[in-house]
Amino acid sequence: xxxxxxxxxxxxxxxxxxxxxxxxxxxxxxxxxxxxxxxxxxxxxxxxxxxxxxxxxxxxxxxxxxxxxxxxxxxxxxxxxxxxxxxxxxxxxxxxxxxxxxxxxxxxxxxxxxxxxxxxxxxxxxxxxxxxxxxxxxxxxxxxxxxxxxxxxxxxxxxxxxxxxxxxxxxxxxxxxxxxxxxxxxxxxxxxxxxxxxxxxxxxxxxxxxxxxxxxxxxxxxxxxxxxxxxxxxxxxxxxxxxxxxxxxxxxxxxxxxxxxxxxxxxxxxxxxxxxxxxxxxxxxxxxxxxxxxxxxxxxxxxxxxxxxxxxxxxxxxxxxxxxxxxxxxxxxxxxxxxxxxxxxxxxxxxxxxxxxxxxxxxxxxxxxxxxxxxxxxxxxxxxxxxxxxxxxxxxxxxxxxxxxxxxxxxxxxxxxxxxxxxxxxxxxxxxxxxxxxxxxxxxxxxxxxxxx
Ligand code: BMP
Numbered sequence: 001x002x003x004x005x006x007x008x009x010x011x012x013x014x015x016x017x018x019x020x021x022x023x024x025x026x027x028x029x030x031x032x033x034x035x036x037x038x039x040x041x042x043x044x045x046x047x048x049x050x051x052x053x054x055x056x057x058x059x060x061x062x063x064x065x066x067x068x069x070x071x072x073x074x075x076x077x078x079x080x081x082x083x084x085x086x087x088x089x090x091x092x093x094x095x096x097x098x099x100x101x102x103x104x105x106x107x108x109x110x111x112x113x114x115x116x117x118x119x120x121x122x123x124x125x126x127x128x129x130x131x132x133x134x135x136x137x138x139x140x141x142x143x144x145x146x147x148x149x150x151x152x153x154x155x156x157x158x159x160x161x162x163x164x165x166x167x168x169x170x171x172x173x174x175x176x177x178x179x180x181x182x183x184x185x186x187x188x189x190x191x192x193x194x195x196x197x198x199x200x201x202x203x204x205x206x207x208x209x210x211x212x213x214x215x216x217x218x219x220x221x222x223x224x225x226x227x228x229x230x231x232x233x234x235x236x237x238x239x240x241x242x243x244x245x246x247x248x249x250x251x252x253x254x255x256x257x258x259x260x261x262x263x264x265x266x267x268x269x270x271x272x273x274x275x276x277x278x279x280x281x282x283x284x285x286x287x288x289x290x291x292x293x294x295x296x297x298x299x300x301x302x303x304x305x306x307x308x309x310x311x312x313x314x315x316x317x318x319x320x321x322x323x324x325x326x327x328x329x330x331x332x333x334x335x336x337x338x339x340x341x342x343x344x345x346x347x348x349x350x351x352x353x354x355x356x357x358x359x360x361x362x363x364x365x366x367x368x369x370x371x372x373x374x375x376x377x378x379x380x381x382x383x384x385x386x387x388x389x390x391x392x393x394x395x396x397x398x399x400x401x402x403x404x405x406x407x408x409x410x411x412x413x414x415x416x417x418x419x420x421x422x423x424x425x426x427x428x429x430x431x432x433x434x435x436x437x438x439x440x441x442x443x444x445x446x447x448x449x450x451x452x453x
Contacts, residue, residue: 005176014038021202031190036118040074050078053144056165063111064088068129071118109137120145123153150195181357181380207417208384209452219374221322221341228260235448236441239263239424245277255437256288263293266314278319291321299326306336327366337372347378349392350403381417391422413447
């Protein structure tokens with residue numbers, strides 16, 4: 001079983017906790033919102049969750065297990081299957097006919113029941129549920145909870161003599177999300193303020209629009225791509241990870257009208273030829289008004305990169321409008337990319353990437369200060385002077401079996417303030433490539449407009 005932090009990050013991908021401004025049932029404005037129900041739809045996560053919860057306490061003392069309806073029902077069921085503790089079901093309301101039972105299942109008076117709850121807030125709902133179980137002659141001493149919202153519920157139950165075992169606290173998950181760059185200091189400060197019982201003020205910093213970015217951009221490629229975005233009402237970059245010149249040109253022709261740039265991995269084209277591949281590609285780029293982005297991810301010393309950039313078979317310097325480069329070789333390694341724009345690889349979308357918070361901080365210093373760099377590839381927010389390119393975008397899939405991890409356009413524009421989405425298989429693997437490109441273009445543009453409104 002993965003450790004708690006890794007497990008939480010897996011759960012987080014299912015959108016179980018959102019940050020922003022939410023009006024709770026009580027009318028109070030909260031800076032975060034928790035909903036663990038989506039976890040029940042992922043069998044692997046549900047099984048792991050059951051085991052994490054079961055591992056929190058010795059089980060010898062329990063004869064039964066019961067989830068507080070409804071969110072904890074699948075959790076208690078999974079825990080029952082993993083531990084062989086028999087499940088009983090607590091109804092929300094007693095049946096109006098027949099047995100009028102409130103508790104369903106097989107049990108006898110005097111048995112000890114482990115209670116399962118998804119989220120504990122004030123603790124009031126647990127204090128209503130527990131007596132209903134106890135009234136049936138079943139003992140309740142312990143409650144396992146997936147997430148403690150840190151609003152006094154645990155303490156209230158403990159003051160009544162119940163033991164509460166929580167898998168995660170809100171403070172703990174905020175710490176994890178900060179470490180991973182998903183939460184900024186001011187968001188954490190707001191959450192702490194809220195948890196201290198204060199009324200929080202929401203002054204969300206607005207992201208910059210393309211026009212505003214254009215006004216502050218001095219790199220010519222940044223200006224070009226931002227201009228194309230506003231002209232075509234598109235923030236879509238199609239990743240052309242295809243293997244032949246014919247496929248590349250077919251794709252470029254079909255997606256051309258909908259994209260701001262076509263991203264290539266030119267070294268995977270088996271029949272590459274400057275005349276037959278690049279000249280027609282450039283003609284299509286001109287016809288449909290898009291840029292050519294070569295995703296070479298240079299990662300060497302400056303001298304070698306210079307050779308790789310200008311020489312060899314591909315002669316990238318002759319045709320690419322902009323390239324991607326790692327910054328692992330240091331500031332000066334990027335000097336060779338004159339006349340093109342550089343998008344620095346700051347963080348990667350794949351599982352287990354080594355681009356952790358420290359790496360990204362250091363990489364960002366280079367990206368922000370190097371005149372050839374106008375943007376970054378990242379899964380985190382970037383300073384607004386840089387243009388953020390986000391790959392790992394797919395409307396239908398959460399990932400592949402090779403470590404790729406996907407988000408939706410809505411997520412990346414709202415939460416990361418992405419400027420351009422990069423979509424590969426979501427488009428080129430589609431049965432109708434043009435329709436798919438149009439769909440991503442519309443979804444991306446709507447998500448962008450929502451994020452600036
Ligand atoms: P797809 O949407 O099919 O997963 O393709 C994503 C594309 O973006 C690939 O070409 C990949 O090389 C690139 N990419 C990525 O997926 N994650 C990163 O962090 C950086 C990338 O350049």
